[in-house]
Amino acid sequence: MKLASLKHGRDGRLVVVSDDLAWCADAGHIAPTLQAALDDWEAVEGALRNLATDLNHEAIPMMRFHEREAAAPLPRAYQWADGSAYVNHVALVRQARGAEMPETFWHDPLMYQGGSDGFLGPRDDIPLADEAWGCDLEAEVVVVTGDVPAGASREQALAAVRLVGLTNDVSLRNLIPGELAKGFGFFQSKPASAFSPVFVTPDSLGDAWADGKLHRALNVDLNGQPFGRAQAGEDMTFDFGTLIAHAAKTRALGAGTIIGSGTVSNRDANGGPGKPVAAGGVGYSCIAEVRMIETIEGGKPVTPFLKAGDTVRIWAEDERHHAIFGTIEQTVIAG
Amino acid sequence: MKLASLKHGRDGRLVVVSDDLAWCADAGHIAPTLQAALDDWEAVEGALRNLATDLNHEAIPMMRFHEREAAAPLPRAYQWADGSAYVNHVALVRQARGAEMPETFWHDPLMYQGGSDGFLGPRDDIPLADEAWGCDLEAEVVVVTGDVPAGASREQALAAVRLVGLTNDVSLRNLIPGELAKGFGFFQSKPASAFSPVFVTPDSLGDAWADGKLHRALNVDLNGQPFGRAQAGEDMTFDFGTLIAHAAKTRALGAGTIIGSGTVSNRDANGGPGKPVAAGGVGYSCIAEVRMIETIEGGKPVTPFLKAGDTVRIWAEDERHHAIFGTIEQTVIAG
Numbered sequence: 001m002k003l004a005s006l007k008h009g010r011d012g013r014l015v016v017v018s019d020d021l022a023w024c025a026d027a028g029h030i031a032p033t034l035q036a037a038l039d040d041w042e043a044v045e046g047a048l049r050n051l052a053t054d055l056n057h058e059a060i061p062m063m064r065f066h067e068r069e070a071a072a073p074l075p076r077a078y079q080w081a082d083g084s085a086y087v088n089h090v091a092l093v094r095q096a097r098g099a100e101m102p103e104t105f106w107h108d109p110l111m112y113q114g115g116s117d118g119f120l121g122p123r124d125d126i127p128l129a130d131e132a133w134g135c136d137l138e139a140e141v142v143v144v145t146g147d148v149p150a151g152a153s154r155e156q157a158l159a160a161v162r163l164v165g166l167t168n169d170v171s172l173r174n175l176i177p178g179e180l181a182k183g184f185g186f187f188q189s190k191p192a193s194a195f196s197p198v199f200v201t202p203d204s205l206g207d208a209w210a211d212g213k214l215h216r217a218l219n220v221d222l223n224g225q226p227f228g229r230a231q232a233g234e235d236m237t238f239d240f241g242t243l244i245a246h247a248a249k250t251r252a253l254g255a256g257t258i259i260g261s262g263t264v265s266n267r268d269a270n271g272g273p274g275k276p277v278a279a280g281g282v283g284y285s286c287i288a289e290v291r292m293i294e295t296i297e298g299g300k301p302v303t304p305f306l307k308a309g310d311t312v313r314i315w316a317e318d319e320r321h322h323a324i325f326g327t328i329e330q331t332v333i334a335g
Numbered sequence: 336m337k338l339a340s341l342k343h344g345r346d347g348r349l350v351v352v353s354d355d356l357a358w359c360a361d362a363g364h365i366a367p368t369l370q371a372a373l374d375d376w377e378a379v380e381g382a383l384r385n386l387a388t389d390l391n392h393e394a395i396p397m398m399r400f401h402e403r404e405a406a407a408p409l410p411r412a413y414q415w416a417d418g419s420a421y422v423n424h425v426a427l428v429r430q431a432r433g434a435e436m437p438e439t440f441w442h443d444p445l446m447y448q449g450g451s452d453g454f455l456g457p458r459d460d461i462p463l464a465d466e467a468w469g470c471d472l473e474a475e476v477v478v479v480t481g482d483v484p485a486g487a488s489r490e491q492a493l494a495a496v497r498l499v500g501l502t503n504d505v506s507l508r509n510l511i512p513g514e515l516a517k518g519f520g521f522f523q524s525k526p527a528s529a530f531s532p533v534f535v536t537p538d539s540l541g542d543a544w545a546d547g548k549l550h551r552a553l554n555v556d557l558n559g560q561p562f563g564r565a566q567a568g569e570d571m572t573f574d575f576g577t578l579i580a581h582a583a584k585t586r587a588l589g590a591g592t593i594i595g596s597g598t599v600s601n602r603d604a605n606g607g608p609g610k611p612v613a614a615g616g617v618g619y620s621c622i623a624e625v626r627m628i629e630t631i632e633g634g635k636p637v638t639p640f641l642k643a644g645d646t647v648r649i650w651a652e653d654e655r656h657h658a659i660f661g662t663i664e665q666t667v668i669a670g
Contacts, residue, residue, distance in 0.1 A: 117589030185520015254452030
């Protein structure tokens with residue numbers, strides 16, 4: 001089952017979307033918003049699935065689904081907690097600035113609390129008031145949970161995964177060092193993230209969802225050129241069950257909590273940093289990573305951060321090369 | 336005007352509360368929840384104020400208001416961002432562990448993104464799975480904002496303050512050093528916070544609300560004994576306008592954003608650390624602070640962190656010694 005929120009008010013209007021993303025059907029008679037559906041999932045899931053089946057059989061009135069009319073599936077949420085599960089990425093960050101990475105990072109997930117009061121839709125522009133802030137994309141996989149009790153095990157956590165999707169976790173890289181030095185984590189360095197047009201139930205992913213990971217390539221194009229083709233299922237040190245259980249260690253998680261994987265990152269086949277797509281590698285899921293590799297190899301970064309007019313596309317494909325979650329496609333604008 | 340949410344479902348049921356906190360009136364015909372009211376404040380504020388006037392004149396059907404039946408005014412929120420505006424408190428933390436505090440901390444606010452997917456009501460127990468986590472109270476002032484545009488000035492930010500209240504920002508002190516060392520800020524160390532039974536509009540505070548600060552003592556009792564009587568209007572390095580503008584520097588804030596002051600803390604009259612209430616001082620708004628002073632003065636902390644059975648009371652009084660926001664009154668329980 002695939003779900004989306006058409007732009008409408010603060011929380012959107014819930015629709016069920018056909019598997020091929022061409023059509024949708026209003027689900028307002030079942031739940032007005034995706035948050036309302038998640039709040040009452042056990043009661044509404046069956047009716048939503050019946051609607052999805054009817055839609056895929058073209059057995060009900062349906063509307064064209066236009067990704068540009070979609071808000072983030074949760075236009076705002078009560079929790080957005082982003083992990084950093086591809087520890088390879090973290091190791092590269094540290095290496096680029098000549099810092100040791102603590103060995104514990106391989107066992108104890110990094111996770112920060114993100115702002116969730118307003119997300120960008122999949123085709124919304126990325127507003128950037130100051131290019132000196134160092135605007136970056138970060139392509140990630142996310143899951144949305146139901147209620148998770150405090151102290152939940154990895155298995156309980158995995159069973160609570162309701163939906164899977166993608167995000168562009170926009171970051172202001174040049175604000176990060178100052179914020180991390182203060183010790184309180186990210187805040188100004190993390191403006192609104194964007195999410196994929198649809199979120200899907202884990203069962204709809206078939207074999208692509210296994211062991212708490214999405215086993216598909218995460219495609220990133222930058223200004224129309226292939227930039228990243230990393231495999232989200234590889235080099236993910238902490239699966240989503242582990243990430244959710246980490247978040248729930250000392251407190252319950254409310255239904256509709258969004259948990260992010262952190263920037264997807266693959267090592268090169270030889271164990272070293274990944275190569276650009278143009279050089280036969282799988283590329284990168286954020287600009288910071290290529291800049292780190294440029295720094296390690298050439299002493300300084302070459303690829304610039306995002307500026308007004310730059311475009312970012314993020315998507316994942318099924319085995320027939322159809323976009324599973326639709327496509328995040330954003331342009332950076334001044335302001 | 337004073338507003339509260341009676342326990343009901345995930346988001347409570349909005350009521351207007353009389354100025355003396357004795358009575359309330361259902362506001363469901365105006366807005367079903369406080370979040371709904373904040374989402375549409377310009378349209379509903381007048382009707383809510385009329386209802387409050389009628390209630391205070393006993394001109395409408397009314398119910399007894401029992402603080403134990405109240406949820407947090409926002410039982411869950413889209414954003415909870417907590418500052419650390421009493422820099423005196425931060426300086427003491429650093430002094431206790433022999434670390435220099437950067438001079439910038441006096442000019443650039445500290446703020447972390449807190450979990451907002453589920454808050455404790457004012458009389459809810461504080462569940463504590465492991466006393467070794469070092470459970471602490473933190474008595475703070477909070478404000479709730481309307482929509483704040485990205486890049487808002489301090490003045491715009493102050494004008495967006497809709498409500499004022501109190502919180503007990505429960506913290507797990509012994510988990511903090513490890514989390515701060517990882518650089519991503521607080522997460523497991525910050526379980527659910529509790530909020531005062533009512534939040535009030537700034538105008539209802541009269542002279543007690545000025546310059547973006549609450550000019551009242553923040554009373555804290557621990558196990559029935561006076562523990563803190565710090566003046567929230569003193570030693571607050573960053574007022575709420577500055578804190579909100581800091582939060583909004585790179586992104587808009589959605590209506591219903593809760594901004595916290597951080598633990599209220601006063602210097603002693605001689606400029607040094609505050610003295611206990613029993614010694615004629617204004618005491619402390621968290622246990623960590625008295626432990627720091629014990630460490631500075633005697634080499635080690637003496638006052639233990641919270642354990643099952645301990646009780647915490649937090650409230651502020653008007654000039655007639657009536658609780659303005661009601662009373663947070665919680666007991667720690669195992670589990």
